[in-house]
Amino acid sequence: MTAVVIRDARHDDADELARLCTLLAYPVDGDGMAQRLASLLGSPTHAVMVAASRDDGGDLLGMVAAEWRLMIEFGHRAEITALIVDPRARRLGLGQQLVDAACDWIRGRGGGDVFVRSNIVRPEAHAFYPSAGFALAKTQHVYVRQLGRPAD
DSSP states (O other), X not given: OOOEXXXXXXXXXXXXXXXXXXXXXXXXXXXXXXXXXXXXXXXXXXXXXXXXXXXXXXXXXEEEEEEEEEETTTEEEEEEEEEEEOGGGTTSSHHHHHHHHHHHHHHTTTOSOEEEOOOTTOHHHHHHHHHTTOOOOOOOOOOOOOOOOOOO
């Protein structure tokens, strides 16, 4: 494995970020990711960082996204909203490096803690997060309501 650098995502990372999201069963194409990145990279309350090989061969090895938000019940709070490491690069410490980069960004905004959600179908993540310094806080159900168009 070549040397890796953690850096801020760039607009030209859209195709690779789409590939990473699709690997984790969140399919999106490059154009869709480019639209998301256009908003996220310009937002002071969002961070997207990537793990890239120093030789910058184009392939990303991982990514982390974080959000700083104001919540009525907690005040300001930070969440890691995505963490993906390419299966080819797992167990090399990249997940920890990406989490640490997100935590540095959060600390820079005054955050004292960070939370992350992990789908119940990802047992490897459930083993990773405690090793990365996270404590299990609760188990919850997530509900989705599809919204149709409003009545005229």
